[in-house]
Amino acid sequence: MATYILRRFGSILVIVFLASLIIFSITQFLPGDVAQLVLGQFATEEAIANLREEYGLNNPFYIQYLDWAVNFVQGDWGNSLVSRMPVFPMVMSRLRNSAMLAVVVLMLYVPFGILLGVLAALKRDKWPDQIITTISMMFVALPVFVSSLLLIPLFCHFLGWLPANSSILPDSTFGEALPYLILPAIAVALNSLGYVARMTRAGTIDVLRTDYVRAAYLKGLPRRQVLVRHALRNALLPTITIIAMDAGMMIGGMLVAEVVFGYPGLGRLLLYGMQNQDLPLIQACSMVAVALLCLANLIADLLYGLLNPRIRVK
Amino acid sequence: MATMQINQEYIQPKYLAIWKKVRRNLLTTIGFFVVVLFLLSAVVGPLVVPYDYAEQNIEQRLQSPSVDHIFGTDEFGRDVFSRVVMGSRSVCVIAGTGAALAVIFGLVIGLIAGYWGGLLDDVIMRLMEVMMSIPGLLLAMLVLFSLGSSFYSVILVVGFMYIPVVTRVVRSVVLDIKTRAFIEAAKLRGESIRYILMREVLPNVLPHLAVEASMRFVYAIFMVASLGFLGLGVQPPTPDWGFMVSEARPFYNNAPWIIFFPAASIAILVVGVSFVSDGLRKMLLPGGVSSD
Numbered sequence: 001m002a003t004y005i006l007r008r009f010g011s012i013l014v015i016v017f018l019a020s021l022i023i024f025s026i027t028q029f030l031p032g033d034v035a036q037l038v039l040g041q042f043a044t045e046e047a048i049a050n051l052r053e054e055y056g057l058n059n060p061f062y063i064q065y066l067d068w069a070v071n072f073v074q075g076d077w078g079n080s081l082v083s084r085m086p087v088f089p090m091v092m093s094r095l096r097n098s099a100m101l102a103v104v105v106l107m108l109y110v111p112f113g114i115l116l117g118v119l120a121a122l123k124r125d126k127w128p129d130q131i132i133t134t135i136s137m138m139f140v141a142l143p144v145f146v147s148s149l150l151l152i153p154l155f156c157h158f159l160g161w162l163p164a165n166s167s168i169l170p171d172s173t174f175g176e177a178l179p180y181l182i183l184p185a186i187a188v189a190l191n192s193l194g195y196v197a198r199m200t201r202a203g204t205i206d207v208l209r210t211d212y213v214r215a216a217y218l219k220g221l222p223r224r225q226v227l228v229r230h231a232l233r234n235a236l237l238p239t240i241t242i243i244a245m246d247a248g249m250m251i252g253g254m255l256v257a258e259v260v261f262g263y264p265g266l267g268r269l270l271l272y273g274m275q276n277q278d279l280p281l282i283q284a285c286s287m288v289a290v291a292l293l294c295l296a297n298l299i300a301d302l303l304y305g306l307l308n309p310r311i312r313v314k
Numbered sequence: 315m316a317t318m319q320i321n322q323e324y325i326q327p328k329y330l331a332i333w334k335k336v337r338r339n340l341l342t343t344i345g346f347f348v349v350v351l352f353l354l355s356a357v358v359g360p361l362v363v364p365y366d367y368a369e370q371n372i373e374q375r376l377q378s379p380s381v382d383h384i385f386g387t388d389e390f391g392r393d394v395f396s397r398v399v400m401g402s403r404s405v406c407v408i409a410g411t412g413a414a415l416a417v418i419f420g421l422v423i424g425l426i427a428g429y430w431g432g433l434l435d436d437v438i439m440r441l442m443e444v445m446m447s448i449p450g451l452l453l454a455m456l457v458l459f460s461l462g463s464s465f466y467s468v469i470l471v472v473g474f475m476y477i478p479v480v481t482r483v484v485r486s487v488v489l490d491i492k493t494r495a496f497i498e499a500a501k502l503r504g505e506s507i508r509y510i511l512m513r514e515v516l517p518n519v520l521p522h523l524a525v526e527a528s529m530r531f532v533y534a535i536f537m538v539a540s541l542g543f544l545g546l547g548v549q550p551p552t553p554d555w556g557f558m559v560s561e562a563r564p565f566y567n568n569a570p571w572i573i574f575f576p577a578a579s580i581a582i583l584v585v586g587v588s589f590v591s592d593g594l595r596k597m598l599l600p601g602g603v604s605s606d
Contacts, residue, residue, distance in 0.1 A: 014440075015440075015443055015444050015447045016447070018444040018447075019444055019447045019448050022444070022448065023448070023456065026456045026457055026460050027456065027460060028460075029460040029461055030459070030460050134341065137585075137588050137589070137592055138585045138588065140532075140588060141532045141533055141535070141536045141584050141588055142536075142580075142581060142584055142585070143536050143539045143540050143543065143556070143580060143584070144540070145539075145540070145543045145556070145559060145560070145577075146539070146559070146577050146580050146581050146584075149559070149573065149577050247449075248446065248448075248449040248450055249449075249450065251449040251451070251452065252449050252450055252451030252452065252540070255451060255452070256451070256540055256543065256544070259543075259544065270452070270455075271455075271544065274455065274459050282456070286448075286452060286456060289448075289449050289452050290447055290448050290449075290452075293447055293448070293449055294447055297447075
């Protein structure tokens with residue numbers, strides 16, 4: 001198991017390194033000159049040239065990248081070009097908010113997705129299955145801002161249960177923020193819910209057909225015990241992979257949801273950075289998103305190895 | 315007489331058989347008609363819209379749906395119906411071309427990686443893993459923001475983004491087919507690699523590819539709409555459903571129709587294509603559990 005973890009960890013480090021190279025390269029093409037942006041449009045040629053030298057903008061590409069990467073790893077993420085404040089604490093406070101949103105999203109769709117998937121598999125081809133598969137299919141690729149437009153009138157205007165605007169104070173506690181998190185979280189979760197339900201259903205149907213499940217039934221074990229102890233352990237293996245593969249889509253969905261509901265998370269900070277051409281901010285937010293996605297994949301690999309001993313020896 | 319009947323059934327044209335299957339499934343049929351409707355409006359849209367999509371008429375701003383303007387008018391007095399119809403054109407062309415790009419490149423790369431295997435396969439799949447390590451929407455935003463957003467750059471970004479997914483699917487099918495006896499037989503017959511790939515491997519990949527293509531179309535629409543909403547899609551004055559929704563948000567309470575019609579169009583098109591995609595999966599890949 002230890003070598004398995006180390007190998008996965010190593011390959012993820014390589015991937016993060018290559019992804020950081022991609023992100024750094026793309027952001028070099030951002031419109032506008034950094035020195036010009038910092039000094040404003042009335043700066044003299046000389047001042048701009050000095051600042052370019054100071055920022056190392058005249059160095060070859062690989063040196064600029066190495067400077068940036070070394071500083072980044074050490075936690076020096078530079079200063080925002082707009083507010084002149086250090087980027088690191090800004091990103092971290094937004095990351096905390098996005099993490100709170102992510103927790104609610106995961107708490108919504110993982111249990112419900114698995115539950116609906118198992119239910120559909122057990123009632124295969126009967127009406128509960130038909131309803132679950134049809135509805136989950138409808139929401140799988142519905143853009144978050146469109147589903148929000150369905151949710152806001154229903155929950156905010158018609159029922160009046162939840163606020164339509166989630167612009168909470170940036171340092172609110174989880175308890176304070178929770179009412180504002182539910183609606184954006186539902187909007188994001190709807191995309192992944194159908195996906196998880198569908199994969200769980202397929203996995204469960206596959207496992208229910210196997211000989212060992214049949215043997216467990218014939219042994220006289222109660223249905224519940226066969227399902228929970230024998231079938232689900234294997235049926236949920238593909239679901240774990242799916243949840244990790246879906247993490248990228250979830251990050252994108254959260255970004256849109258943060259914009260729709262005005263929630264102060266990482267996604268809105270990134271968009272703000274883009275609107276203001278704030279290079280350090282854009283790079284930091286992007287790298288954090290990449291790191292999160294890789295972390296999700298690493299966790300999925302580890303869980304997979306933990307639940308499926310066969311993979312460890314491969 | 316009996317043989318005649320069998321023969322007749324046998325010579326029944328293929329499209330008729332497919333049509334019967336389509337009709338058997340209600341959701342697929344609904345999806346099919348939705349897709350046809352939107353494609354039709356994308357093609358003949360400019361001929362049927364009653365107004366110019368960019369024509370502003372301040373005197374007629376924010377009018378609710380009426381006989382003159384069946385979807386009402388927006389904050390600049392533009393006809394919402396004309397804009398929604400013309401918007402279907404840009405979304406269908408961009409998402410369709412983007413998905414097609416992803417499918418073509420994914421097919422070629424997946425065939426190569428799967429068939430040759432070895433170091434080449436390792437390198438290709440590692441690169442794909444790197445591409446997938448950046449969240450799709452984020453990558454699209456970074457590229458479009460850095461290089462500028464235009465009709466063509468959105469197509470390229472959407473196409474590029476989905477190459478790894480298609481590659482993975484094609485590669486896994488190829489890996490499976492490669493071990494079959496008929497491939498071995500073709501090799502022993504001395505067939506060229508080109509023949510084996512085109513005549514033996516490709517026909518077995520095509521059903522999977524068709525299903526994957528329809529899924530890519532669904533997600534491409536999803537992506538184009540989301541990018542449009544964030545203001546990184548096709549630039550005005552070309553109407554874009556996502557951007558129309560985000561522009562109309564301040565008028566949500568006074569003029570809900572400006573936001574309703576483009577949003578409903580996105581929802582109906584996405585759900586319709588999903589239904590078609592699901593029907594295709596049932597029809598072409600009947601074995602898989604996730605297919606029923």
